[in-house]
Amino acid sequence: MKVMNxxxxxxxxxxxxLTEDKSVVVYGEDVGVEGGVFRVTEGLQLKxxxxxxxxxxxxxxxxxxxxxxxxxxxxKPVIEMQFDGFxxxxxxxxxxxxxxxxxxxxxxxxxxxxxxxxxxxxxxxxEHHSESPEAYFGHTPGLKVVIPSTPYDAKGxxxxxIEDPDPVIFMEPKRIYRAIKQEVPEEKYNIPIGKxxxxxxxxxxxxxxxxxxxxxxxxxxxxxxxxxxxxxLIDLRSIWPIDRDTIRExxxxxxxxxxxxxxxxxxxxAAELISIVNEEAFLSLEAPPARLTGFDTVIPxxxxxxxxxxxxERIFFEIDKLIRY
Amino acid sequence: MFNHETLDKYSPLENKIFQxxxxxxxxxxKKWKPALSDKQIIQAYKDLLFERTADYMAVSYxxxxxxFTYPPNLxxxxxxxxxxxxxxxxxxxxxDFRELGAWLAKGVSMREIFLYFKGNEDGSRFVNAKRxxxxxxxxxxxLVHAVGIGxxxxxxxxxxxxxxxxxxxxxxxxxxxxALNFAAVWNVPVVFIVQNNQFAISVPIKTQTKSQxxxxxxxxxxxxxxxxxxxxxxxxxxxxxxxRDHADSGKGPVLIEARTYRIGAxxxxxxxxxxxxxxxxxAWALKDPLKRLKGYIEAKKLFDTSGEEALVAEYKKKIDxxxxxxxxxxxxxxxxxxxxxYQEMPSxxxxxxxxxxxxxxxxxxxx
Ligand SMILES: Cc1ncc(C[n+]2csc(CCOP(=O)(O)OP(=O)(O)O)c2C)c(N)n1
Ligand SMILES: [Mg+2]
Numbered sequence: 001m002k003v004m005n006x007x008x009x010x011x012x013x014x015x016x017x018l019t020e021d022k023s024v025v026v027y028g029e030d031v032g033v034e035g036g037v038f039r040v041t042e043g044l045q046l047k048x049x050x051x052x053x054x055x056x057x058x059x060x061x062x063x064x065x066x067x068x069x070x071x072x073x074x075x076k077p078v079i080e081m082q083f084d085g086f087x088x089x090x091x092x093x094x095x096x097x098x099x100x101x102x103x104x105x106x107x108x109x110x111x112x113x114x115x116x117x118x119x120x121x122x123x124x125x126x127e128h129h130s131e132s133p134e135a136y137f138g139h140t141p142g143l144k145v146v147i148p149s150t151p152y153d154a155k156g157x158x159x160x161x162i163e164d165p166d167p168v169i170f171m172e173p174k175r176i177y178r179a180i181k182q183e184v185p186e187e188k189y190n191i192p193i194g195k196x197x198x199x200x201x202x203x204x205x206x207x208x209x210x211x212x213x214x215x216x217x218x219x220x221x222x223x224x225x226x227x228x229x230x231x232x233l234i235d236l237r238s239i240w241p242i243d244r245d246t247i248r249e250x251x252x253x254x255x256x257x258x259x260x261x262x263x264x265x266x267x268x269x270a271a272e273l274i275s276i277v278n279e280e281a282f283l284s285l286e287a288p289p290a291r292l293t294g295f296d297t298v299i300p301x302x303x304x305x306x307x308x309x310x311x312x313e314r315i316f317f318e319i320d321k322l323i324r325y
Numbered sequence: 326m327f328n329h330e331t332l333d334k335y336s337p338l339e340n341k342i343f344q345x346x347x348x349x350x351x352x353x354x355k356k357w358k359p360a361l362s363d364k365q366i367i368q369a370y371k372d373l374l375f376e377r378t379a380d381y382m383a384v385s386y387x388x389x390x391x392x393f394t395y396p397p398n399l400x401x402x403x404x405x406x407x408x409x410x411x412x413x414x415x416x417x418x419x420x421d422f423r424e425l426g427a428w429l430a431k432g433v434s435m436r437e438i439f440l441y442f443k444g445n446e447d448g449s450r451f452v453n454a455k456r457x458x459x460x461x462x463x464x465x466x467x468l469v470h471a472v473g474i475g476x477x478x479x480x481x482x483x484x485x486x487x488x489x490x491x492x493x494x495x496x497x498x499x500x501x502x503x504a505l506n507f508a509a510v511w512n513v514p515v516v517f518i519v520q521n522n523q524f525a526i527s528v529p530i531k532t533q534t535k536s537q538x539x540x541x542x543x544x545x546x547x548x549x550x551x552x553x554x555x556x557x558x559x560x561x562x563x564x565x566x567x568x569r570d571h572a573d574s575g576k577g578p579v580l581i582e583a584r585t586y587r588i589g590a591x592x593x594x595x596x597x598x599x600x601x602x603x604x605x606x607x608a609w610a611l612k613d614p615l616k617r618l619k620g621y622i623e624a625k626k627l628f629d630t631s632g633e634e635a636l637v638a639e640y641k642k643k644i645d646x647x648x649x650x651x652x653x654x655x656x657x658x659x660x661x662x663x664x665x666x667y668q669e670m671p672s673x674x675x676x677x678x679x680x681x682x683x684x685x686x687x688x689x690x691x692x
Contacts, residue, residue, distance in 0.1 A: 029525070029526070029528065030526045030527045030528060033527055033528075033599070033600050034527035034528075034599055034600055035599075037526065037594075037595075055527070055528045055532050057494075057497035057528075057532065057533050057534070058494040058497040058525050058528070058533065059497045059498050059499060061499055062497075062499075085462070085463060086463065086464075088463070089463070089498065089499070089500075124393040124394075124444065125393070125394075126394060126462055127460075127462045128462045128463055129462070265677070266673070295662060295663070295674070295677045295678070295681070296666075296673060296674055296677060297662050297663055297666050297674070298666070300446070300657070300661075300662050301441075301444040301445055301446050302393050302443075302444025303443060303444040303445045303657040304444070304445070304446070304657045304661060304662050305444070307659050307662050307681065308662060313688055314684055314688075317684050317687070317688055
């Protein structure tokens with residue numbers, strides 16, 4: 001075991017897979033010599049060579065499209081979109097081809113590629129650097145969408161994503177890249193995609209969240225505990241596929257649910273999760289399923305971000321309302 | 326003066342670079358006479374010095390934690406100052422994000438720039454800058470907007486030219502190529518300025534393209550294109566003046582590769598020692614645009630540059646004032662998150678805002 005933050009854990013996962021599987025390559029903007037603007041790929045080019053870890057020209061559509069080409073021809077590309085907002089130039093390739101190639105060719109060609117995207121706000125960044133686009137990808141049939149909230153999960157989920165026979169969007173909550181340190185096994189391990197994790201066991205209310213919101217929810221749960229309330233926390237880990245079993249079991253037990261996402265509200269992941277709660281646990285509900293999400297606005301620049309980013313206090317406020325409902 | 330004949334002589338296919346002064350600021354052709362008056366040359370020097378001073382100040386404010394980031398222009402100022410000299414009030418400026426001197430010429434204030442890099446969208450208002458777009462973060466995406474503006478200028482029979490900036494890295498994006506193609510097909514009055522500063526963050530130009538120069542990219546789209554020494558303010562001015570004239574007279578777009586070097590870091594969060602050598606930096610320092618312009622001015626005895634320190638001190642004071650004004654900008658109100666999303670605030674947004682205000686009033690636990 002080694003203490004790692006999420007950057008180190010992802011680096012370790014990439015290193016593990018580059019070592020084990022010669023068909024794995026890692027590329028994108030500034031990922032080679034520089035080791036990525038967040039240092040996630042630091043040292044990998046030196047260790048595995050520039051044919052396997054390299055800088056591409058600045059063009060996200062081509063980065064994604066070439067990954068498809070490599071993947072259908074037998075390789076396992078792991079590509080990086082430098083920031084969330086720059087995955088948008090790659091949308092055409094991701095939505096029109098990467099997600100559909102298996103179906104279009106009736107399984108003849110498959111795309112076992114991983115698209116890594118550092119995402120989310122709270123890092124004092126420029127415009128287009130703080131986006132939470134998970135719902136766009138979750139809404140796209142043919143993709144799997146994974147978001148870790150801890151270093152341990154990041155390593156295990158990324159290895160699973162690389163080994164997965166289908167395209168996986170691997171979204172990294174950049175705000176907690178270095179905020180959480182944890183013991184992470186040095187050997188290879190795999191966390192199944194599509195399985196949520198119960199972070200905290202509780203009786204009166206279920207919070208479902210993922211990514212950077214897990215840490216905020218944990219803080220809110222400590223506040224709730226002081227009031228004597230028992231709150232369960234589910235880390236979804238996989239935006240698609242969604243772990244219905246864990247959600248059903250939890251909400252049937254607690255009867256109350258709050259979904260917390262940093263992304264804006266309308267047509268977002270929270271809406272999907274509430275539908276699932278209604279489908280699976282309607283008769284157990286003691287309060288309307290609730291969501292606390294980003295506003296339906298552009299995420300503000302740093303001086304306005306404090307309004308948008310969800311704080312533990314706001315989560316607690318919603319817990320309070322729901323429990324007293 | 327650079328003209329259509331010069332353009333033919335400087336074919337990008339032959340990889341020729343247009344320059345007028347050498348590394349010390351001496352004219353390469355003894356018979357050459359600047360198109361700029363002495364007064365304009367002195368002003369160019371002052372503007373260049375101002376841009377550089379503003380950059381140093383900005384970097385130091387950022388280091389003090391008073392701005393969240395900043396992309397320095399160091400070394401690329403001649404391109405910006407020359408653009409400022411030819412751009413007219415009715416012309417459009419479609420920026421990338423690293424052409425400070427051109428923005429200032431258009432009427433942007435340092436206060437606004439500081440405000441933007443402090444993290445307030447109010448810094449993109451550019452209240453006194455007519456026809457100036459905000460900084461474009463998604464690389465190269467702004468170029469297609471420039472082409473649309475160019476079409477509107479033609480359609481509305483307006484005499485105005487669009488100046489659109491992009492970096493060397495940006496030439497790899499699809500939007501760059503689509504913009505060039507549309508511009509040529511639609512014959513729009515757009516001057517594309519590619520600032521080739523040798524890097525896209527850490528990625529050197531040789532990883533970006535196999536073309537020996539970036540002006541070549543315009544050739545494929547049948548756009549008059551030329552490679553220019555971007556650290557030579559005289560050369561940049563002549564070519565930009567030519568390009569403006571060409572576009573303005575209905576002959577369509579022009580592409581300029583301004584060859585330069587990013588002396589500073591990509592932004593304040595970048596460390597260039599990881600990906601480039603001291604030797605390379607030293608070689609480019611010899612071509613510093615300020616040094617070269619000063620060399621010319623001193624040789625011709627146009628202006629006593631020994632007073633530079635006093636000028637810098639004066640600029641610093643001015644810039645500090647602008648920064649103070651940015652720091653005194655009113656606190657970011659909650660309203661500003663919502664009110665610019667639509668002309669009329671939709672009821673759903675109002676509901677979300679009310680819910681947040683309700684939280685602010687009642688936090689600490691619902692009673
Ligand atoms: C579409 C897109 N991809 C990636 C980025 C991240 N990024 C910001 S600047 C930059 C390099 C730009 O290089 P260049 O075009 O040469 O401009 P320079 O920074 O050198 O002025 C990158 C990759 C971005 N802003 N937009
Ligand atoms: Mg560049």
